[in-house]
Amino acid sequence: MFYSRLTTHDSRLTTLTAQALAELAIFGSILLMLLGVLVNYGLRYNFQQQVIQQAFRKAIAHDPATPESDTNLILKDKYIPDPVNHFGVGSFVPVSASASVTRSYALDAGAESAGELPKLIMQINGQEQTYRTAGFRIEENIDYDLNLIYKYQEIYGGTALDGCKAAEQVCVYSDDGVYTCTEEASYTGNGTCIKGWISLLDGSAINEDLETLKVMTTGTDTDGNTVTEETPVAIKAIRIVDAMAGEIVDYGGALRQCRMITNPAFCKQECEKGKKYGSTKDCNTICDSSMQAPWYCEEGKLDQLFTLESNRYKAMGLQPDFTKDTTISNSLERDEDQAGITTKEKVNYQEATGRKVIYHDGLNPTTGINTGLGNVKTAALSSTAQVTTCAQDPVGCPYGYKITYAGTETAGEKIRTTTW
Amino acid sequence: MVRLTTHDPRPTTQTAQATLEITLALISVLLLLLGSLKLFLWVNQRLVQRHQDYENSRVSAGTSFSETQVDETAYPELNIFGK
DSSP states (O other): OOOOEEOTTOOOGGGGTTHHHHHHHHHHHHHHHHHHHHHHHHHHHHHHHHHHHHHHHHHHTSOTTSOOOOEEEEEEEEEEOOTTSTTOOOEEEEEEEEEEOOOGGGTTOOOOSGGGSOEEEEEETTEEEEEESOEEEEEESOOOOHHHHHHHHHHHOGGGEEEEEOOOEEEEEOTTSOEEEEEOOSEEETTEETTOEEEOOSHHHHHHHHHHTOEEEEEEOTTSOEEEEEEOOOEEEEEEEEGGGSSSOOHHHHHHHHHHHHOHHHHHHHHHHTOOTTOOOOHHHHHHSOOOOOGGGSTTHHHHHTOOTTOTTSOOEEOSOOEEEEEEEEEEEEEEETTEEEEEEEEEEEEEEEEEEEEEOOBOTTTOBBOSOOOEEEEEEEEEEEEEEOTTOOSSOTTSEEEEEEEEOTTOOEEEEEEO | OOEEOTTOSOHHHHTTHHHHHHHHHHHHHHHHHHHHHHHHHHHHHHHHHHHHHHHHTHHHHTTOOOTTSSOOTTSOOOOSSOO
16 A cells, blocks of 8 residues: 545546556655665675685785785775666775784794785785885894893884894903903894894793803913803894884874883883783883884974875875765767657766875885885875766677776876776 | 545546556566565575685685685576576
């Protein structure tokens, strides 16, 4: 029962004809809208499932031998037709998913080379871009102290730390009894440590490593005999896998890290919060150790990292806002001759989407080492998708329209064309 | 549908008009509903089938990545009037 209509005194019966058809027109449009919702939901769930699966598979397919922890983001603008439109022309909807895989046996593994640094791999409408989400930062002239190492662990995480121990020293006793030593440089720059980097994962491991890797001091006594002595090892440099030294930096994370380094009270507070039940960790002693502040904790440096004009969200990476340029053109041709009237209608729908990725280029791509503030840059990503009615081309166009996606980088290189 | 035509001088002309109209309307409505049902089933079938294929290719996916590891070309096409 659609609705009631009272025409008790109406003698003009013609006004009553096609009442049910009029009702159908009204309710039919509602049904068409419901059909549109069904198509929209159905396709959206399908596309979403597709990208979730692809993102996870892409993450898990990385070489299991390398202890990488990469995040894979896939974003696609997918076309969803609208049954309410008489040509079915709908709109493009972004569907995205991201996945990362950390293998259980590699939980304690840290990056040892530029290639092993964690990355964010973005695939946007077929265009792939890779950014490192952490970089190496090296601090030299460390005064080795176990509590200081614990503070580094507290701030940067245990697996993110490697130490460079002092190089072997050669000492000679001269005839007049003067003991002179030639000290080789242990850290020679560009991430090279003569004695090799040792993991500073936890206190006991550090002590074990230091015990087995003592510096051997070789000398010659007054009688000409060679004397070898063991002297305690010293850490001369620390290599940190720093999430704030990557190409994409998290503002909140950097702020928290700087407060931990420069403010002992905040460090103690955070240290106490993160304590496991029964832990005997002495947060007071750990946080009172004085450590070097990285460059991004210097006055104004964080603001310089996050002051790009368009970077109003204080966030790097793919920006949440994007531009859409939509063009719809309709054309109707009408031919009249003796045989009759022929009309031909065409619709062209085009949508160009522009997205931005903001990143920091302070990382050396070969060594993976960050030495300071570089330039904050914007990478533009644009993709154009088009729906064209093509009644004249039924072979390549079985549904009466075809959709083409074309992504172009700033250089103008054609990335992908798909016809559906 | 409620229609009151108590003073209608020509009742015969109206007989079964509403019935005819509602018959046409119901046919259209039923076609739309059945089409929607078919579409709903098609959408769900693809979701289930894709997940099944995804699970089946779990082991091989650990070593290689391919955009087409879940082959969707064999999935049934949307056919409103057929089986």
